[in-house]
Amino acid sequence: MTDKLPRRTGGDGDGPDDTPMERLLREAMNARAMQITAHDLRPAAPPSRRLRRLKPVYLAAVPLFGLAAAMAFGVLGFRGDTVADRGDPGPAATVTASASPSPSAVPTVEPTPSESPTATATTTSPTAGPTGGGTTEAPVGVPSTTGTATTSTSPTAPATPYTFRGVKLRIPEGWRAVTEGAQGIRLCLLSPGAPDGAAFNDCSPYGAELTVYDAEPVTWPSTGDLDASGGWGHQPNCPVWGNPHPADGQLKSVGPAKSTVTVAGRPARKSQWQVTCNAKDSFTAQMWVLPKDQVYVSAIGLKADYQSGLQAIVNSLDVSGHTSPYANDVSASVTGLTVGQKVPNDGTPVEFAVTFKNTGKTNYTATKAVVYADPYPGAPPGVKRTSTLDRRQGGAWSPMELWGLDAFSGLESGLPVSVAPGQSVTVNYRLTLTPDYGPGTLPLVMRLEVPDGAGSFRLAGEGTLQIQVVAK
Incomplete structure (x- = not known):
């Protein structure tokens, strides 16, 4: 009588070399497998939560557990061909094609910029106009021409130095100077909006007039005109932009609104009037004077679009080279x-x-x-x-x-x-x-x-x- 059962020495686990214990286990498992039908099987349910990425320690442990299980099966000697073949289930989508997933389970696809034709067109088409619904983008390093950036980033237009009767000034780009004559005391600075062929006599309303006296004046303009209700002009004209014409006795002035300003680093005076010619025609008249130097700038009827150019002319005045009519010695x-x-x-x-x-x-x-x-x-x-x-x-x-x-x-x-x-x-x-x-x-x-x-x-x-x- 021996202590141990004899080992099997051959066969594939189905021969006479099986031990009584192996035969009993195999018969029990076969009997249980025969009881399972197709109705007992069900599709795998789709995952209800996101799969978690296994940590490295888990990734290393899983093969070890599998190896240990394989060794255990090898020791027991189970036959794999008599048991139902259960491979890994397929993807959830292949099993649940007829199912209706809940809205929460539907993933949201967010395209990347490289996948979006619209984004690509906006980025690579800087010439797209506003009518196309796109955004016009300036090239790199060039200031944008949209919004408020145009005013703050656009370069200042160049101005031309000019000297008249000892008075220096700068004429903005687009403006031009016209004198009244060889010995005239007045200079007209016509604005860019002046009609083609405009001359000195068209200075009102299309420009600004600079008057420089070498002696105290006896004609318009004078310092007394800055205080008079009709001091903005010396003729009954209606210099309306685009339609200058005689006043026909209907002129009405409001003002002058007077202020004290600084021009060429010296105290100066300014007067402004609002003038109506009739029921539909009106204009603004402005006059600056440097009293001690007897230098005047007047703009009668000039369009408001050119106010910045007019102010630039006034601000640029330099009277240091002009001999004042007032010696005061x-x-x-x-x-x-x-x-x-x-x-x-x-x-x-x-x-x-x-x-x-x-x-x-x-x-x-x-x-x-x-x-x-x-x-x-x-x-x-x-x-x-x-x-x-x-x-x-x-x-x-x-x-x-x-x-x-x-x-x-x-x-x-x-x-x-x-x-x-x-x-x-x-x-x-x-x-x-x-x-x-x-x-x-x-x-x-x-x-x-x-x-x-x-x-x-x-x-x-x-x-x-x-x-x-x-x-x-």
Whole structure:
């Protein structure tokens, strides 16, 4: 009697060499397999969650478990041909072709840029216009021409340097300069929108006019025009853009709106008017002046599209090379009257003297001493004046015009004097005020003027004294 059953030495596990235990196990398994039919089989269910990627340790462990199982089967000696062949099930899609998956199980496909024809066309077609529904893209390194980038990134258009009567300026691109004549004091800067063939006479409304005086002006424009309701022009015209025509007596002005600005690094004044010609025609008028230099820029009816070019012209002015009509090398001082002195309007004469002193190096041999009263609220215009201003000459009093003296009357009534450098001359006056000069602050103006022989003059010196007119 032996301790162990004899080993089988041959066959394929189905022969007489099988041990009794192997035969019993095989018969039991065959009996169980015979009980399984096709109805007991069902398709594999699709996965209900995403497959997780096995960690490396799992990937290494799975073959080891398989190897151990194979070894166990080899030891037991199971026959594989008598058991149902269960291979790996196919993909879920091949089994569940007739099934209707839930919306949550339907994957979302997101195409990559390389798979999208639209994206490719947008990126590679920079010339696509807006009508095509695409986005126009600028080449790399070129500023975009869409949105607000056009204004901020576009280069500044070049400007042309220009000099007129000693005044330097820069003319924007597209503008052109036209003079009124060989000896003219006015320069017209026609805008890019001016009609073909436009000339100096077309400056209003198609351009801006630069006026440079060598002497104080007696024609338009003047500093007084900046304060007048109709100071924007000197002719009854209606310079409407595209249709300039005579005004036909229907002009109406609103303004001027006045402001103090800085031009060429100097204090300047600006006035602006809104003008209507009739029920349908209207325009804007603008005027700048450098009072001490007598340099004017006016734009009457210029289209708003060219406002930036106009402002660039004004900002570019350089008057350092222009000789001012106001030398201001002669001072004017007053004795007999003081600043703020009360003067009654009851006809009482008040005598005073004005001394003009030459503080410069120019020898003024042909000048005129002029004194007059500036307008003020206490003396409204259109009233016949009985107040007088007299000048003492040769021991007698000579009457002068007191109210609102203009350039021509100033030259006509001025006293001829000569003042050498470092010298002075004194002129005596008598002021008599009556009730036509009401209460208020009255400015007395004293000037030494140099006539130019053509009705204009250059100012050698100026002074102002303000007195208080009181009612009696």
